[in-house]
Amino acid sequence: MLREALFGSAPALLYGACGLSEAPPPYEPFVAIVRSIIREPNGEAALQGMVPELLALAPETAASRHQAPDRDRLFGAFLRLLRQYARARPTVLVVEDLHWADEATLAMLQFLIGEAEPTPYLVAATYRSDELHRRHRIRPFLAALARRPNVVTIALAPLSAANALDLLQGLPTLKAASPSEMEAINHRAEGNPLFLEELAETHQLGRSAVPASVAETVLQRVARAGDNARRLLQYLAVTGARANYDILEPLMGEEAALLEGARAGVEEHLVQEDDDGLAFRHALIREAILSDLMTRERRALHRSVGEVMERLHKDDPEYAGDIAQHLGAAGLADRALPFAMRAGERALRLAAAEEAARIYEHAVEWSQPSTVDRMRALEGLGRAYARDLFVKKATATYQEALDLARSIGSQDDVARITLRRTFVLPWGREEYASWQASWAAAEPLDQPATLARIASGLARRAYLYLEDDRGAAWVERALVEARRAGGRGQELFALRLQLQYQHRPGWQAEEEAHIREQLELALWDDDGVLSMYTDFYVRRCRESDEAERERILQTGRDYAERLAIPEGIVFRHGVAWVNWLTGRWDRARALSEEIRSRWSDDAPVVYPSVGPIAASVAIEIDGPEAGRRQLTDATARLRKTETWRALLWAAAHEANLHLAEGRAAVVLESFRPIFEPRPPSVYDVEDFALTSRVVLPAALLAGDRSVLRLWIDDPTVAAGGAMYQAALDHARAIAALLDGNLEAADASFARASAAYLERGWLLLAHELAWQWSRTGSPAASEALRAAETFYETQRAKWRLQWLAERHLCLQPRTQWGVLGRVPEGSRLPRVREIGDRVELDQ
Known part of the structure; x- marks a missing residue:
């Protein structure tokens, strides 16, 4: 980046970096700079003549027999070298990874920054703030520099998604990677350039693999943090990306152990406080800790977390999914299942169909075959698939639940699941037959609201298959059952069908009035609102202009956003x-x-x-x-x-x-x-x-x-x-x-x-x-x-060509004058592309 920024001025770029080491060698980046100069033609001779003291940093040179100079002479020699470069052209000294620097390197760098004024040169140094614990040696160095007016600190934000993808596309290891693979890497790295590169190196190992270099770095920090921090971080990793202190404290046994572990984790930049709890600073930190756990160890941790949550929050619906997940991962399927069913139902109420499907899939797995529990878990899973419009999955899942209902369930189970399966079937004879089966299963139960709904469905299908007499009879039955149930919404739907059968003049306006009332009822009951907004939008198309149509769509979007409902595709x-x-x-x-x-x-x-x-x-x-x-x-x-x-x-x-x-x-x-x-x-x-x-x-x-x-x-x-x-x-x-x-x-x-x-x-x-x-x-x-x-x-190139060749230049004789036809052999206009538009070439 510096070379690109300063390319026009052809700077002298002196580069060195600190390496990771338990005992970092003194002056490591400056030794690298001296060696890079020596590798240049006549570089060693130039140093011998100008700053011979620096050759002591390179033992392989002939001059290294001299005793190393004291610190002041060494600092002065490097300052003379920088000034010599700076007199000739702009000079930049770059030192990377200062978080790994030794005390001597930091001292020399501080000296050089302080002496930069008479003959100016630029010093650019980098460090990773997440490597700095509370007693890190670089902290006094940074504090001293912060007081200098000529020092500027630039905190780098995570890369944007677009910039991260640009970086990934330039990496040789990802030349054959698909866009979805790059998106997955980008998502996991969360804008961290180092993690982007490390994940790119290991992407062929799978999307869940943690790069060995990242895992090793994280686990070294965990080890430095101490036993309490290690236990706390393991519990936190199993719990999720974050956890409240009320969950972590009973897991740790006492508040002192919790606070000691939390303090150490924060100092090692592994976690940060998040409201009244802790959260990992990066998802890969959690993944690295999880990857270090044995299967049995992880199961035991899940059990501990699940039992604490169960004891504290068993009646809180927000925790039902987490409790189910932990008890299930601990192998306690019978205890996990009731929480999973509650969590799945809650997810469906919140229109989180994808989350509901994930929960119900576990519920099916945890339930025993050929049981009512398995039937109900399958029914819930079918509902989740249906909400997400995965038709084939929903149909097959409902069928499996229906088979169980017929063998071990009640008549109510059979009727309910038959109707649910009917709703997801595509138009066709099978769907029509399923509506009829739904009526046969529901009629003995004599539930008016359900019968009204099925009768309306049968009326609609009879209409689609031109069975008008039968359809009209079903409409009448739907109205009877809706009125018996006291359900105005079902009555309105049946009345809309009746209007289509009768199709008297003005039936469209009458239907629109019914839809308006249905929408008001849906808003009042907070049920089926987006579906009614869609119906209203479509029917208003007979009169509405573009502004009104957009207002209706925006109202639907606002409703979905206000209730945190994923907006339907229509509203996007x-x-x-x-x-x-x-x-x-x-x-x-x-x-x-x-x-x-x-x-x-x-x-x-x-x-x-x-x-x-x-x-x-x-x-x-x-x-x-x-x-x-x-x-x-x-x-x-x-x-x-x-x-x-x-x-x-x-x-x-x-x-x-x-x-x-x-x-x-x-x-x-x-x-x-x-x-x-x-x-x-x-x-x-x-x-x-x-x-x-x-x-x-x-x-x-x-x-x-x-x-x-x-x-x-x-x-x-x-x-x-x-x-x-x-x-x-x-x-x-x-x-x-x-x-x-x-x-x-x-x-x-x-x-x-x-x-x-x-x-x-x-x-x-x-x-x-x-x-x-x-x-x-x-x-x-x-x-x-x-x-x-x-x-x-x-x-529309083709349509323009069609107009040009067949109509634009073909005018008949009219009472407004003779415009004439195109003369024989004349060239018709052709279509050509100009920038972002197409035009007729006359």
Whole structure:
């Protein structure tokens, strides 16, 4: 670093370091400097002529036969050497690792610093503060320097995560290391450069290995601290990164032993006081101490810690997890299990699903096979997996718990676990059958709230499978059971389903009112709040603008932060289809990446629409081949569910590919069997928006106005809200175009475009532009220019090329004038990249 900082002035750099030794040799860094000069051409002769006294520090030289000079002459000789260098050019004396220096070295360095004024030179010395115990020899030296005005002390903070990664990437030992390995090293080192390098050297031994050099250094300090400190540090290491004195004192037996050990640990920079307790100064110190314990020794320590915690805090839910961990590690599984079950339940209440899973995994391990304890531990583990959206793990775990419930559990156990398993199954026939099994298991118990919940689930599935008569009957049963239970929340959910079945004009606004009431109830009960915020956010999309949508998301984030709940992925990135249609493609891609990296094989089940939307973004940017494979794979999975809604999603997303390749008729044919039982007026806002944006332009390109009546002739569409009204104007514009009424088409396109832009639906607005351009109006030309800017911002090279080749320069004859076609053989504009944007090369 000094060479880099001073490179421009070509300094003379005299470097020496102190080494770790029980009996450090005198003047070690200065001996190193003298030897480095001797190795230079004519270096020994130069020293002989200028400062012969210094040659006594190097016994291998010819002049070393002379008796070593006394201290004053030696100090004076080195001062003359420094001044000789300093007269010629800027000079820097560097001495590293002063914490290992001997008294003579410190004395010479103090003398040289004091004499630096007449012929200035820079002295840079380093030491590690965590090596300095209370009686360390360097402390008087540092105190003396602190009083000098020309001495500056710079305390180095830990490296930032970015700087630490830069350091790791430059190390030869990590050339083949993966990013995750580097992140793990960075996390363990906590910004300590020495630990970064040591961990890098040993990374191939595994992520939990403690470098031998680090372990040796730590254990030497532990030994110096004495027996009480050693015992205390072992208890603390087993307890965790920190522990309160009320736990440590009974472990140590008496307060005097605790205080003596704590004082020694602090002086050796192994621990520090943390409120009313002790904490390790670095995680690797704890790891090093743990690595030195034998298995039986560690088990005994865990037992001692666990029994003290049990005696002091057995009724405190905050300690349940720690007590379970220690008793379990001590081999006392039967005593650990009840605490683990309590800790797992608490973690689930606090929305800490990952922590809950870890606890319940231990509970399963500690419980006996084929017991009620094992069944309940498996049920808890399934709940933790389900909360974290690990669908396959949750399903398999619930199934194992259900098998036990059927053999040794009660009817209540069977009903409860069957329903829990049902909740995590993906859409499909198996899930529908599981809802029916849940009803069969729960009906004999006659618990109205549970029956209302299951009846609503069955009504929803019947709706998805076009079993409307059966579904309507289930809605009525859900309302009866909800009212019998006195549960307004369940009643509201059933009423929402009833509205979709009836789909009378204005049903969307009625449903939104129900959702508002559900949200108020959720906030009052502090249960299911984030889920209701998500529902409210999505349904408000029929009217809301961008500012309102962001306010709802922020309110959800604030709620999660206030209660320390890990915020849902929706509140970090937004809803996938909203990001897509509002032009927040960066959010759409970030959401897709997080879902794929976090849930892997479960991703299509957790968020089935994210994959097709990411593929559609890729098509817009780089063309059909960029998203074809991902799109066809994702829509194939949707079709396997056989629900009409999944078939609608598949058709809507596949339409992006069909329209890109000029197959408008295929789009219309894929939607006809979907429209027959479920016209667009019954769709919620997501399904309606996704359908309208592909079916309406397909009708234009195919010259087929038959599907337009589903928008134009149904009064329920007009009553749906701003999003529905904008699509209605879009449909009317297409119909007018097909009828040759360009003026009416222009007016309808203008209304639709204004409505979309006002509410932030940028993709929907700009996709209108090429359709609107067929009217030839000046407003349409302005819309095309705005669309071009939008796609340039999104770096959508393929879509810009598509617009250029097919529409931007192709204007029909209109009542506003003849704009003409591109002459035969003329060059169409091409797309080029300029910096961070793309432009049309005219």
